[in-house]
Amino acid sequence: MSRFDAELVRRSGDLPHTPADRGFQLLGRAANRSKLWFAIAALLIGKKGATRRAGLRGVAAIGIASFAASAVGKRLFPRRRPAAELLPVYRRMTKRPTSSSFPSGHSASAFAFASAAAMEHRGAAAVTLPLAAAVGYSRVHTGVHWPTDVAAGAAIGVGAAYATRHWWPHRKDLPEGPQRRATAEELGDGEGLVLVVNPGAGSSGDAGDEVRKAWPRADVIEILPDTDVLAELTKKVGNGTDSGPVRAIGAVGGDGTVACVAGVAVEHGLPLVLVPAGTLDHFARDLGIQNLDEAQAASRAGSVVVCDVAEVDVSYRGDETERVVYVNTASLGGYPETVRLREKLEARWPKWTAVLLATTRTLRRAKPMKIMLNGHERLVWMLFVGNGPYEPKGFGAARRPSLATGKLDVRYLRADLPYSRARFLLASLTGTLSTSHVYRHAEVARVDVVLLDGHRRIALDGEVGPLGRRFSFQVRERALPVYSP
Structure with missing residues (x-):
């Protein structure tokens, strides 16, 4: 040689x-x-x-x-x-x-x-x-x-x-699963369509003009600091548009914008037009919607995928309950704190730098949560509740093969075992997380969580949600038709 x-x-x-x-x-x-x-x-x-x-x-x-x-x-x-x-x-x-x-x-x-x-x-x-x-x-x-x-x-x-x-x-x-397909009204040039555009989400800043060209007869609502988007959207749905009654509503932005608009769509039984323009766009990716052109083609063909949505009832004191709809994931523990810190750091740092700094600081200061999970007391570092089963089954949840299963994907990291975080990291690196004692995973239709050591904010689809002590998760099966190629 x-x-x-x-x-x-x-x-x-x-x-x-x-x-x-x-x-x-x-x-x-x-x-x-x-x-x-x-x-x-x-x-x-x-x-x-x-x-x-x-x-x-x-x-x-x-x-x-x-x-x-x-x-x-x-x-x-x-x-x-x-x-x-x-x-x-x-x-x-x-x-x-x-x-x-x-x-x-x-x-x-x-x-x-x-x-x-x-x-x-x-x-x-x-x-x-x-x-x-x-x-x-x-x-x-x-x-x-x-x-x-x-x-x-x-x-x-x-x-x-x-x-x-x-x-x-x-x-x-990753395995492929069947999607539940159906048909909806063809939207043409946007007759009866109300679009919510978030200029601050990812690449949405220059998307407003593009969606107006794609659907010239649609009504467009931009999310601005002084705009009550939900109130304005609900008013539009009730009163109709210049071209007639509302036949569909749309979201142009990231997953947080999509979840906000999806709640209104589910409440009024309307299909959703989804234009991915955020940073990650997990929901659009699972639906196979990659850009504006695909969303436009699907809306003109009337092709939809029927999806589940997840709901969480959040209560802080007594019987005061707030119901929130989400389309991807909810989590308790380190992630909400990471999001809040990231938002503060973004005033001085680029977004991805702020994410890295916020994650590092949060992990260093993380404290375990004592919770009651479906009636059983647990000590956990974090809790993840996905809208539908994600693949793979280990820590790195990547995508959902099917969006209409009637199940929640529940995962948590135990904090009651010695060196649980180190064991979790080792199991992640060696690909043995599914058999690790520090990690738990289940697919269920309903989850009830009670915090036993105070109250926390929940993270929903990458955004910080309401403050609560009791959280009840459930699935609304096949509640949201989304225009998809």
């Missing part, structure tokens, strides 16, 4: 002098500490959907590959780097690495990012895979690695990309 490597390096050294020599040197330096890949990831993450997932999965894969190549591979397999004399002077790196030559860490990171990005976005693959191959060859061309070092690094990188699917399942890894 050493003779084979040496022969390939000699042949590379015999190649004529071209401007590409300088280009390979610059490319290798750009890939130092994965700076090149982090820069590309930043560009990908800036755009929502599959592009953002490609960037995030790529960064996760780099972390795995870097550890496997540098912390494990180089320590287990010490190997001298190619002798500088094998290449002409103009090809050599001015500062040669001193660590073990096997495997190539640059190649591991390059192919990890490129392979992971390719899983989510074919367009990204067309750029990242050739670039990863160029980075790998540059390590041989500049004389700092043997060809087999690069091949081993590439194999580690591809393996790291696939390893991310163990913790973050790809959509193809």
